[in-house]
Amino acid sequence: MAHLRDSFLEQLPEQCRVESVRAAWRELWAKALTFLSSSQMHRLGKAFVFAARAHADQKRVAGDPYVIHTLSTASILADMQLDLATLTAALLHDVLEDTPTSPEELSAAFGEDVLTLVGGVTKLGKLPFMSVEGYQAENLRKMFIVMARDIRVVLIKLADRLHNMRTLGALRRDKQERIAKETLEIFAPLAHRLGIYQIKRDLEDLSFRYLQPEVYSEIRRKTKKKLPQMEEIIRKGIETLESRLAKEGIPCKIKGRAKHYYSIYEKMQRKKLSMDELYDILAIRVLVEDVSTCYAVLGIVHSLWVPIPGQFDDYIATPKSNMYQSLHTTVMAFGAPMEVQIRTQEMNRLAEYGIAAHWLYKSKGGSADSLDARLMWVRQALEGGPGEGHDPEEFLELLKSDVLTSEVYV
Template identity: 45%
Template sequence: MIRFDDILDKIDYFPEKELALLKKAYVFAAQADQGQTRRSGEPYLSHPLEVAAFLAEMRMDPVTIAAGLLHDVLEDTPVTAAELHQAFGKEVTHLVEGVTKISRLQEASPETRHAESIRKIILAMTDDLRVIFIKLADRLHNLKTLKYLDEAKQRQVAQETLDIYAPLANRLGMGRIKAELEDLSFRYVDPESYFKIASLVEPLKKEAEKTLKKTKKIMASLMKDNQIPAEIQYRLKRLYSIYNKMKSRGISFEEVYDFMALRLITDTTSNCYQALGIIHENWPHMPHRFHDFIAMPKPNLYQSIHTTIIVGKKKTIEVQIRTRKMHELAENGIAAHWKYKDPGPPPDRGENLRLHWLREMVDLYQDHKSPKHFLYSLKSNLLPEDITVLTPKGERISLPLGASALDFAFKIHTEIGLHAAEARINSRRAPLKTILKSGDMVEIITKPDIYPSREWLNMAFTHAARHQIKRWLNQQKRQQNLILGRQLWQIEAQRHGWPTPPSASLLKLIAQLTNFRIKTAEDLFVLLGSGKLVFSSRLLHRLSQESRQKDKKKSIIKKMMPRLPRRPTSEIQISRADRPSLRLAKCCHPIKGEPIIGYLTSGHGITIHALRCPLVTREILNPDRIVEVSWAPNVRGPFTARLQITTEDKPGLLAQITTAIAQHKSDIKQVKASTFPDGKALISLLLIVKDYNHLQKIQQEINKLKEVISVIHR
């Protein structure tokens, strides 16, 4: 068990005044936790001491370390927030409350717990990032004592760590804690794979360490001879990192070329490149394994030069070369900016780049109310971003692997994404669906008359882009539903003498009768236009307060037969069949010019059916959802028509039929033919026609053939 004096040894640079704050926090925590023990049998105080020790190793400020000592007193002891505030003030209390809010969600359902936990984390981070530093330290020590919990709890905590906390640490550039969280969780989430990887590594450890020590000694001597100050460390790749690389890339253990690694830390960027040159002069290297993350940092601002050298009998060692500052950022990420008495202000641009992801997560939190949807979006955004592309001005933009030019457009600005027409990638024109690669220079060409369509969802990879596309499409659909719903209301209002627009009292009555939330006329029109609300006989009866049951019901066919409207607004004119709120039924493929009816389909507006449709002729459709519609004079095709032709089975007849169709400038989309023992044949054609008149001319032409028995429009 770590002692408080061990923590003091780590922070011997603190002035006495600030050491007093930590001593006070230690005494307070010891008194609050007195008599409590952990599942391991250790005093409960051991846990806050371990958390504080880790924060001290990260060289955090005194307030953060004090909050680490006190982080669970509000959750696990009778201490109140008021008492804590009185003893330590606002800042310490605020941090402890932030950690407590996250911890108290652990009893919820797994899905809700994950989503709500990360929501709390995000909100706490936007308020004070130190909350997540304490929470990560808390989670790290809990994982180290996970063996004392039951198996189900072990798996739950470990899986949550791999899903949320480790990727979160990675996003914040905290490589050291991310690696520890992954390794500690791995053995509980997938013990079979853990021990399999361990069995592969264990026999090689002794020889690998020998090789690393020998190479390190030679490299150190070379740096000294060339007057390059260098600290050289060595390591074997962690088990989870090996497992993840093998799984994600589909490679064998022998193909993990960075199993052994050396890290060379020097003083300046210039010396990093000089050291690289010396290393390449003395060892053969693998060109395809070279990465310059100093010139092109990773999205979480990680910087280092990576090269893989070959030593001995075809053994490979990855060498990482970086400055001391780069190393500190790689280990502790954004937490390095909170380092105690760090001279000078933090690099604003770098911190803003790291926190850009956090701001996107806040937007997700505001947009998604469902824990399931939020968690799905969250996981896709927690995944490490793997590519960096450039704007024409040289600005670096980070995107996930698999992102397209359209994703890039939305990353730059929503308006650019909504009006994107094409891309220029490395000065060459390219479609928006083009998948980007690291180092690409991308420019987006916009046009004011370009807007998203549903097909764009197939081109967008990132949640942010897809979310904006869906939002725009939903807004357009709402607008179309609003227009259609207003027309439907005007028809019913004329029939029943209701006011247009509807009065507040009428809206209230409709809301009460239908259980829909209707506050304004727009709410009502959108519900009508989408087909979610229809004026059924029962509803009309209640609204008009007069009996309509005495009238003999008309048959559906009679009700739908075309008739001249009494007023211009008594029916809806179909001017565009591709509007979101209007669509042509696929069961009958109605064609301009033939009699039609409209059918309100819940959530989809009006579906247009031909009167010849079997759903209409068999009186299958609900009469309450039928509306009168007609073709507007300006509606344009093309339309799809299916003809069923019964003929004598004669050679060459199909060719004669297709010739007759071609004479009337119609295209054949599909042909099916069947023959029967009685010498008859059945030909099914799917044609593209301009309107109903065009189709009738084609039917007449086919009927002229003497072998044709009948031509039926289906």
């Protein structure tokens, strides 16, 4: 397959024959190869060459060939094992907006499905909007309308935004702040609403870094200072729990996990605590076979260490609105509070990839009903919001206050 992979590199225009493009293509190829067939890989290669030729004369602000961005966007989605149409659309997501490529050309080369996805991600043309907010709101409403029909549009948009945030350093300060603010207000909550915690965490930390650089640096510095002491507690916790579960004959996977910087900041704000008063910067995550084992492990954890009152949540019996499921408990272990999360492998995949995990299950014969149930809120947002011809800024406010907020005021 390496010969096929490199054959596409030979078809690139001169401007794209640089090592950074080669490396990004090889990375995407290696990820996609784990779940796509050889004929699908061939179609992915065609999309890569098409994108490279369409964007041949364009460069990113940092000076890289533009196609690096579309390769990186597709690579983020390949981590979630999304289907060929989504990866193809990710490679081509800017061709309608930024190149002379026509919708007819795109449809002829890659089909109607890919055209719909690329069209859904494409921003509106230069329409006479009164304000930046109006333009932003109208773009979001357009995305929501397509998203209600095909959720893959928003997955491409989130991956696109994540790569843009990772390369935000090349932009002017005012642009950095504007994009980071929009990311924190719209795209991170959207990832949260869709249960894609892996992207949500990265978007929040990157936005935080640009919006409050001093606070971000301070939390990062103090976290690194506390880590050795916390890592020792987590190491002992994992060893103790592993040996006890092995005695009980319970197969499991256990790992330590650090809280991301923005969630530490949020907790400090919410609980009015200083960084020195926060202990649960690290958590233990236990992955087991089935739901009944989750509760058995919870009993064992509480027999090993003293649970802290009021610090237990059962999201298995009552899942969060984005279908997140897990047991969370905080115990006193080795003289400090230690958070333990217990869930099944399937719950863990849904927690990391949320709605995107559906494509993996669909390929294994999963049902579409659960996906529909999870997307009800998208349709409700469109029905509850102002319709065509109404104030787009009203829709944006509704989106921020009703749809993307984690608290409901009664």
